[in-house]
Amino acid sequence: MTQATPLTPHPQATTSTQGATSPPGRQAGTAHRWQFIRAGGTDQVVFRSGEDIARIGELDQKLWVALACPTRGIDFDPRTLDLIDADHDGRVRPPEVVAACEWVCARLRNPDVLLQGSDVLTLGDLDGDTPAGARLHEEARRLLQIQGKPEADTLTLADIADRGELLAAMRFNGDGIVTPDTAQDDAVRAAIAEVMRVHGSVPDRHKATPGIDRARTEAFFGEVQVARDWHVQADAGDRTLMPLGDATLAAADAANKVQAKLDDFFARCRVAAFDAQAVTALNPSPKAYDELGANTLDLQAEPIADLPLAPVTPRCVLPLQGTSLNPAWADAIAVFAARTVVPLLGARDEFPEAFSETDWLAIKQQLAPLQALMAKRPGNWAAELPLDKLDALLAAREPLLALIKDDEAAEEHNALLVDLEKLIRLQRDLVVLLNNFVSFKAFYRREGAIFQAGTLYLDGRSCELTVQVQDTAKHAVLAGLAKTCLAYCDCTRQGQKMSIVAAFTAGDVDFLFVGRNGVFYDRQGRDWDATITKLIENPTSVAQAFFAPYKKFVRVIEEQVAKRAAAQEAAGQTGLTGFATRLTTADQAHAADAAKVPTAVPRPTGRVDVGTVAAIGVALGSISAVLVAIFGKFVDLGQWIPVALLGIVLAISGPSMLIAWLKLRQRSLGPILDASGWAINGRMKVNVRLGGMLSQTARVPPGARRIARDPYRDRHGATGVAAAAVLVLAMVVLAWRMDWLDNRLPAALQHGPTAAAAPVQLHNG
Structure with a gap:
């Protein structure tokens, strides 16, 4: 599938709500009449027919709810999203959605079938009048024929979802890779095995069976052909090239092994013949032999092999055997004499004792043509094979390349198979995607949007607005702008782990705190253990905000009382500890005090000063007078007392309610999804009514009744009666x-x- 041309941010079509020009490359025609609904403070298009889908490219992108969504982390078939994601970057954007709509509509006779959302393709729905539709129709017939259903008229997603089974039924699967099982000839099968041995294998598309491709095959036979061409040049019938016939190769090989040492020896002898004074310097020195003698001797050791083949003399002759020959080279010289010297120069009486430089030059001259050919010998594995083996391999070249060609030709069928899968998947899923991308119909009709991960049960309520999260810290930075109470939870199940964020849009948040546990049900109905790890507090209703100041006031008082009680308890514990310490050391302290003369009697510190008592009394009296005066003024208001009470309540709760009202007006779904990788185009408001549906508190079912009072309810006793009496008075x-x-x-x-x-x-x- 080719990548769609990116759309430019200019008006793209004429809609029923605003005029715009047609996009580039599309001829202007009759303006399509769209229908919209108003939800979440945004106009959202309604897909009524296949024509709406076919002409989605004409809808102004400013009217799309989303401009991008991830291919993972949402409740949608990832395979379908991968087929839509043309650039394979893990995100779906409007150009790719438009391309998918146009692609599927171009292959269907009537695009209205897309509204059914079925995974069963009726062959009659394919548009056989277009080349693309005709090819898919033909491929569908071929597929049914392979499956043994030639008379069938429908093709399901299950028929092609497991492409491995289809490929297993085909000899060629279109990947250009052949395996030994593909070949039907033993020679070709052996050639495939040899190619895999030399150049390795590549997994076949079906079950990853090892096989070979065209590149490996051509490289293999190229090496075989080069080796055979070289062998053809080494014709045993050419006496100039092969003076000894087939034995010439052995003679040349033996000469090559000793050539460097022979050249060195005769060069030394030539210098010695030039000047007898050089003989001593050209032979090993006594010091060199001293160093050899200091070690354990091995005749094949490198220091001995580095010595000349024989003692250097002006005579320039080499003994081919005997004790005067370097023992490290004795075996190689013996082989050289048997395979090269005698066959080429003939048996002579002087050879065992005197092999001259002239003889050596004669041998080199006879082997020169072969040495030149040996220098051109290929340096690959095939050069070691005999000619008949190379000919056998080359005989399998054409049949093997023909197999690869046939397999490559099947790629067209494989591509059509992928297109059939794409067509059926789009027929099933495209409308669902449009209702969760172009519009949010699925969310606002509470049909389960693809971004909703499941339902969280916690704190006596269920939260349906849950989104899967990859990075909690990063997500919370942007999601906090949604003005929604958000609880991030880690969910675990049978060793698996994922993170979600749940929006609490109704009820109170007094008992939501980090560490609280609940149960999360994903879209497949699986239950997960959920634990709150991070909380972003925001008001859920104006009523909650009304009581918030009083709850905070009571909470502050409780905290202060708890702190004072803890301080008093700590002080008491300290005093008891000191008293116990004094009791245990009383005898020692008494003896020490008896030895001392008292100088003064300390004044008791436990008594309260009279002045302090008087000051406290005056303060309490003043406070009482102020309270009585305030109460008197309050009572003097007469019939305005209710208004005064209302004013006091508004002064306390009004700011909190105003802030809550402003935040509830700004509560939006957009930042939550944007933080999860979406690109939301509109604000997508979540008002109080919708929030009450997304987070439902526990309620007794209609018709149910309580058959007994709570035996563990709080009993206030005299305190409750007294409070009621004071209130009545x-x-x-x-x-x-x-x-x-x-x-x-x-x-x-x-x-x-x-x-x-x-x-x-x-x-x-």
């Missing part, structure tokens, strides 16, 4: 002050005109 006083009870109270207790007029009437009477 306060309400009565408030009602009396507000004249709410004047009609029901005696005249003496009323504040209205009736109570004021009663004494006058009694006096007149």
Whole structure:
């Protein structure tokens, strides 16, 4: 599949909502009428027909919900995404989605079948009027024929998903690699084995069986051909080249082994004949023999082999045997004499004792043509083989190359097989991808978006907005901008581990903290142990924000009380420890005190000073006076008391509620997905109503009833009764002050005109 041309960021089509020009390379035609829905604060396209899919390239990319998504870490068939990902970079972008839509629609007679999402391809749905559709139709028929179903009219994804079974049924699979089992001739099979031995093997596409490809085969037979050409030149019938026939090669080999030493010996003899004074210097010195004698001697040792072949004299003759010959070279010279000297020069009486330089030059002259040919001998493994073996290998060259050619020709069928798999996968998955990429229909209709990893059960609620995370620290930096309460969890199951982030969009967050455990169910229904590792706190509702200041105030008081209690406990423990220490050392301290004369009686420090008591009393009195004055002013408000109470509540909870309202308006899905590798084009709001659906708290099912009271409920006893009595008394006083009870109270207790007029009437009477 070729890579689609990247789209430029200019308007690409004319839609029903805004006008735009057609993209480059596409002729302007009738404007396609799209339909949109409004969800998450964004207009999202609705795919009603196959024409919507076929013309997706005309939809302005500014109206796409997403501009990129990863191929891994989402609940979508990775094989389908790999087929769409043209550049194989692990991300799918709009040009690749457009290319996939156009590719599949060009091969179907009616693209409306894509809306069905079926993995069964009816051969009649292929457009046989186009070359691409006709080739796929023909390949589908061929595949059904191989599977033994020639009369079938449908092809399923299961029929081609396991391509290994299909390739196993074919002799040639299109990878250009042949194995010994591919060959049907013993000679060709032996040649394949020889190529693998010399140049190694490459795994076949099916079951990774070792085989050979064209490059290895051509290199192998090239070496064989070079070796055979050299052998042809070494014709045993050419007396100039081979004076001894087949034995000439052995004679040349024996001469080559001693040539350097012979040249050295005769050169030394020539110098000695030139000047007799050089004889001593040209022979080994006594010092050299002293060094040899200092070690254990080995006749084949390198120091002995480095000595001349024989003592250097002006006579320039070499004994071919005897004690005057260098013992390290005795065997090589003997072979040289038997295979080279005698066959070429004939048997002579003087040879065992005197082999002259003239004889040596004659031998070199006779072997010169062969030596020149030997210098051209190929330096490969094939040069060691005889001519008949090389001819046998070359006879298998053409049949073997024909096998490779036939296998390479099957690659077209293999490519069509991949296209069939791609077509069926797109027919099944393309609409799902569009509803999770171009629009987020699957998410806002709560059908399970591909980015949702599963459901987390924790803190008495279920969280459906969960996303798989690769790097928690990196993800949290960007995801925190979503203004959503996020809990990062590590999930483990049977040795497997993954990380997720769950959005808590309803309920309170008072008991969410790092280390709390829950259960996570992935999209396949498997349960994982989940533990919170990081928490990003944000309000989940305005109601929660209303009580937040009071909860924080109570929490601060509890913390301060706990700190003071801990401090008092520590002080008490310290005092008890000191007292116990003094008791254990009382006898020693008494003896020491008796020896000393007391100078003064210390003043007890445990008593409270009278001035301190007076100061505390004055302070408490002042505080009481202030509280009484405030309460009096509050009571004097009369009918405005409820307004005052409401003002106090708003002053405390108002800022928290305002901040929560602002954050809830900004709560978005985009940063969460962007941190996971997506490129979200819109804001994708998560309002309170949607949040209440994504995070559902525990509720008793409708129709259920409680059959018994909680036997372990808290019992407040007298404290609860006293608190209730004080509350009732306060309400009565408030009602009396507000004249709410004047009609029901005696005249003496009323504040209205009736109570004021009663004494006058009694006096007149």
